[in-house]
Amino acid sequence: MSQFSEAQSEDSARALREDPNRDQTAWVGWIVFAAAMMTILGIFHALQGLVALFKDEYFVVSDSGLVLSVDYTAWGWVHLIGGLIIAGAGVALFAGRMWGRIVGVVMAMLSAVVNVGFLAAFPVWSALMILVDVLIIWALTVHGSELKS
Numbered sequence: 001m002s003q004f005s006e007a008q009s010e011d012s013a014r015a016l017r018e019d020p021n022r023d024q025t026a027w028v029g030w031i032v033f034a035a036a037m038m039t040i041l042g043i044f045h046a047l048q049g050l051v052a053l054f055k056d057e058y059f060v061v062s063d064s065g066l067v068l069s070v071d072y073t074a075w076g077w078v079h080l081i082g083g084l085i086i087a088g089a090g091v092a093l094f095a096g097r098m099w100g101r102i103v104g105v106v107m108a109m110l111s112a113v114v115n116v117g118f119l120a121a122f123p124v125w126s127a128l129m130i131l132v133d134v135l136i137i138w139a140l141t142v143h144g145s146e147l148k149s
Contacts (some may be wrong), residue, residue, distance in 0.1 A: 034139035035093035037132055038104050041111065042087025044129065049080030078114060082107060093140075101140050108133040108140075 053076035086107045092100030112133040115126040 030139040030142075031093065034104065034136045035090045035100075037136055038090030038093060038108070039087050040090075041108075041129065041132055041136070042083040042085070042090060045079045045083025045086060045111065047083075049076045049078070049083060052076030052079060075118070082110060082114065086111065104140050105137055108136040 052072045085103065089100045089103035089107060093104055094100075112130045115129045115133070119126045
């Protein structure tokens with residue numbers, strides 16, 4: 001009897017894999033979460049970039065206090081361009097695009113690295129953004145294939 005149930009479960013699993021119209025699993029919520037967080041994260045980066053470009057005295061740490069010694073205008077451009085790319089990938093992820101997953105993982109990794117450089121200026125904010133980056137990477141790599149267009 002157990003051999004019959006094992007064979008039946010294998011047939012069911014094969015049918016689910018082969019059927020392109022199968023129902024989506026509950027893990028789709030994690031991908032929607034990642035897409036929403038990527039869009040929000042991109043907007044946050046873009047806003048932070050605009051602040052660095054137009055009012056760099058807002059940041060309380062001198063240039064020498066950053067992990068990397070660069071001009072706030074350079075940081076502003078990095079944040080602005082990266083934020084727009086992350087937000088665009090988040091929107092593409094809502095449509096189930098594979099390139100949105102790839103760009104999302106790469107940009108979330110870069111976002112985490114960039115925020116390490118900004119830890120001296122805003123430690124709590126940068127730590128929160130790194131946490132969001134980690135959640136995005138986890139959701140996209142573990143459950144990314146669950147969302148189809």
